[in-house]
Amino acid sequence: MDKVGIGIVGLGNISAAYLKAAQNFPVLDIRAVADLNPDVSKARGQEFGLRAVALDDIFGDPSIDIILNLTIPRAHVEVGLRAIEAGKHVYSEKPLGIAFAEGKRLVDAAAQKGLRVGSAPDTFLGGSHQTARHVVDSGALGQIVGGTAYFMCPGHERWHPNPGFYYDQGGGPMLDMGPYYITDLVNLLGPVKQVLGVATMLRQTRTITAKERAGEVIPVHVPTHVAGTLIFASGAVVQVSMSFDVAGHRHLPLEIYGTDGSLIVPDPNHFGGQVELLEKGGEWKNVATDQPYWDGNFRSIGLADMAAALVTGRAHRCNGELALHVLEVMEAFGTSAETGKAVSMSTTLDRPEPLSTSLSNGQLA
Ligand SMILES: NC(=O)c1ccc[n+]([C@@H]2O[C@H](COP(=O)([O-])OP(=O)(O)OC[C@H]3O[C@@H](n4cnc5c(N)ncnc54)[C@H](O)[C@@H]3O)[C@@H](O)[C@H]2O)c1
CATH class of the missing domain: 3.30.360.10 (Dihydrodipicolinate Reductase; domain 2)
Structure with missing residues (x-):
């Protein structure tokens, strides 16, 4: 199966849930982690056997396709724009940003570069x-x-x-x-x-x-x-x-x-x-x-759906348009x-496609 390279920025409280649940989805290959606080990224990296790198280095890492942004809400758009400028797709924890105007800036910047924006929550895929x-x-x-x-x-x-x-x-x-x-x-x-x-x-x-x-x-x-x-x-x-x-x-x-x-x-x-x-x-x-995907914690399924969508070229469900409308x-x-x-509201959208009932855990289509 094709794997998609993930780099995580922000390794606080919620990162452990992602790092555990991501093991359900073979499409996700976490290749590096970074945090504003290097001690935090080093500790999480050691805990999960992952490469901790400096914040400045993760954006330039050619092995990374998607930056998973698990920073605090105030930093979501700033980190997201940095990822887009570096030519990476970005998937962010919720909310997309702390104001509609900045969220729109991120979605527009990604669209201009032909890159994808994804955002939690992904529980609606449960x-x-x-x-x-x-x-x-x-x-x-x-x-x-x-x-x-x-x-x-x-x-x-x-x-x-x-x-x-x-x-x-x-x-x-x-x-x-x-x-x-x-x-x-x-x-x-x-x-x-x-x-x-x-x-x-x-x-x-x-x-x-x-x-x-x-x-x-x-x-x-x-x-x-x-x-x-x-x-x-x-x-x-x-x-x-x-x-x-x-x-x-x-x-x-x-x-x-x-x-x-x-x-x-x-x-x-x-x-x-x-x-x-x-x-x-x-x-x-x-x-x-x-x-x-109903019995357990699948926090990362939205990211996995975006990664799987990148591989086949289809639309992803937890997308920037949905997060911006919300x-x-x-x-x-x-x-x-x-x-x-x-x-x-100035925004509108088509609802994301439902998941197929014939999927088994780890699969997404
Ligand atoms: N804690 C939860 O149970 C929970 C649940 C669901 C979603 N979330 C969401 O996850 C996100 C993170 O929450 P948390 O509880 O893990 O927060 P946290 O404060 O525990 O961790 C955030 C981490 O991001 C780092 N960080 C902050 N700004 C940064 C920047 N500009 N660049 C790089 N790293 C930066 C901090 O050093 C910290 O390690 C929030 O958006 C929150 O809404 C949290």
Whole structure:
């Protein structure tokens, strides 16, 4: 099988999940790793038996086709543009950037050079989310009316050893967790047309309780409770709430309602989970997941899909156009909150192709 050379930039918390899950996909050949902090890249390199190189050297390495950008959100576009300038494709952790304008700059720069941009989240490629997509596409829900999407927690300073970026420009619950929910919704329902939003910042500081820096107080620069309504081009209307201020709740992560049926979609922060369908007049029933990639952590499947697509020349699913649309939607919550008006999207797209049910783990087509 053809292999695609991967160079990883940014080796913090999430890199371990990528390095483990990438072993599921033979198309991925990780050839070097680098970080702003050379001690970090050296340690991760040793842990996974990979070549740690200087940041300046990874972009010029001729064995690397795709830069996998696992840096913090504020650095995503800067690192991505550097990769594009060096003639490499780039696949970034979410969000694509911290503002629509900079995300667009990256997507445009890549297009000019004939290079690809990919972006997390890739959980919508998980078997459960592909099953939900299959149910929606089958017409079992009738006409889609709308739905709900909820992520609400007390804040990541409870567990992340370095949580400052979640409360800095480019952080907040919408840019951090919104990508999972909104990407899954766009994959199910198509593009968003308009956004109505509100955003509040209830506290100026947060106290870290993760053991590494317990007791340290960090400043808050962004809204930490963001809510509103998505109006899809199809006419569907979805209520959204993303928060770092909520002690607990009992809403399900994603529900989709149609004139003939309702669907419970598992948490889009994960690949698996039980899809449930209620058909008009009936009871809730479990939907069998006849798809691969539902039982486990496949964080890197989006990168593997992009690598496999490069080999055959087809389109990749976790693409820059999708990530840019999602970024525009997320930014619109803030713009709408400031202006008190609905914000219309300038971007639109065709939904990514569903994965074939006949794939076995490690395969992508
Ligand atoms: N931590 C998680 O559970 C998690 C889950 C899903 C996605 N993510 C996403 O992954 C990304 C990274 O998160 P994390 O938790 O690993 O953060 P982290 O702070 O633990 O690690 C980020 C790493 O990037 C390096 N870095 C920062 N700027 C850089 C630059 N300009 N060039 C090179 N290296 C640079 C830092 O030195 C650090 O080692 C974020 O976009 C986050 O939203 C994190």
